[in-house]
Amino acid sequence: MEKKILITISREFGSGGRRIGERVAEELGIAFYDKKLINIVAEKSGLSMDFIKDHEQKINNSFLFNIAVGGYYAGHAFNSENLIPEDRLFLTQTKIIKELAEKESCVIVGRCADYILRDTPDCINVFLYSDMEDRVKRAVEEYGVPAETAQAELKKKDRARNNHYTHYTGEKWGDIHNYHLAAHTDYLGADIVVKLITKLAKHGVR
Amino acid sequence: MEKKILITISREFGSGGRRIGERVAEELGIAFYDKKLINIVAEKSGLSMDFIKDHEQKINNSFLFNIAVGGYYAGHAFNSENLIPEDRLFLTQTKIIKELAEKESCVIVGRCADYILRDTPDCINVFLYSDMEDRVKRAVEEYGVPAETAQAELKKKDRARNNHYTHYTGEKWGDIHNYHLAAHTDYLGADIVVKLITKLAKHGVR
Numbered sequence A, B: 001m002e003k004k005i006l007i008t009i010s011r012e013f014g015s016g017g018r019r020i021g022e023r024v025a026e027e028l029g030i031a032f033y034d035k036k037l038i039n040i041v042a043e044k045s046g047l048s049m050d051f052i053k054d055h056e057q058k059i060n061n062s063f064l065f066n067i068a069v070g071g072y073y074a075g076h077a078f079n080s081e082n083l084i085p086e087d088r089l090f091l092t093q094t095k096i097i098k099e100l101a102e103k104e105s106c107v108i109v110g111r112c113a114d115y116i117l118r119d120t121p122d123c124i125n126v127f128l129y130s131d132m133e134d135r136v137k138r139a140v141e142e143y144g145v146p147a148e149t150a151q152a153e154l155k156k157k158d159r160a161r162n163n164h165y166t167h168y169t170g171e172k173w174g175d176i177h178n179y180h181l182a183a184h185t186d187y188l189g190a191d192i193v194v195k196l197i198t199k200l201a202k203h204g205v206r
Helices: A017-028 A035-045 A049-055 A061-066 A085-103 A132-141 A147-169 A190-203 B017-028 B035-045 B049-055 B061-066 B085-103 B132-141 B147-169 B190-203
Strands: A006-011 A031-033 A106-109 A123-129 A181-184 B006-011 B031-033 B106-109 B123-129 B181-184
Touching: A006 A017, A017 A031, A017 A106, A017 A190, A031 A035, A031 A085, A035 A085, A085 A106, A123 A190, A132 A147, A181 A190, A190 B190, B006 B017, B017 B031, B017 B106, B017 B190, B031 B035, B031 B085, B035 B085, B085 B106, B123 B190, B132 B147, B181 B190
Parallel strands: A006 A106, A006 A123, A031 A106, A123 A181, B006 B106, B006 B123, B031 B106, B123 B181
Antiparallel strands: A181 B181
């Protein structure tokens, strides 16, 4: 049997990391999960797509402090009755990410997958980032964010990702010690980042 | 004329980053500067080796606050008369690093070289790190640090590097945005880290 390849990609909004993840999956001929994952979540949990889009990474402060400290949920049993919808969403995603990792080789972008799969041997965790200037350019040109609010929007996204990650993992989002590799997408260029990750996947890690 | 290759390596103490830098230089057939650099500094500045060893990265708090804010020195003229010895040392190193980068392809480990060469086109900045467990193991087995004090010693080294870097550059040491690539040496293993950096050097960056 061929060795399974598992890659998680965490990325700053506007770094082009999602597309790099997709290209890595294509290159390696393995599955890719991102929005597709949300669809599966929606299907399995009975939550509507609108609900998921509204609640992903929009955890506010009252939620942060009303609920137990970060890192509490990921290890706990799925399907608890008293959980608020955001928690159910996270637990559903956790369950599905673990099932996918069990089942097949894949690239998973976002969704705290690096943390969820932290004990999975040979899972490669990559963090992709860029500088504000290039991120703003990409947000405007590719994602249609208005130029005048793009920088504020990116900072808001960074805060939201950081809050969401810390809440559910107890770790700081983007702390390199949680990743095997971190790459500056715009200095290196997408082509070489794809090659580096692909090379890593073929070699494997300890 | 062949394209010049410039690589700076910043690394956590005990990550094995110095040896990786040396192997990259061997692999690419280019010069390597680390302690060798200190010898050149000593020779050019008239400072004794003992003085250099004592003052490298041992900038204390009074020094940090008595002198102007971080980031001030690197761009300034060399050879000012009123500087304290630590500053002269840094300025001498700055001057030599710039001369080396001008003259030949090389790998430079430490010494804020990433910051000093930040405006040099095609210079590749790499940050190498590991987890505390592996760093302690390496510090004990390879560098002869006593096991019982190794972890405290590593934390002290991290603080010293951070203080030194922030003082002279105004930046946070280890902030990934200052590097093109960051790699976990022990998860990936030295062999693949050497290959990744070598590959990057051959491709070049924007």
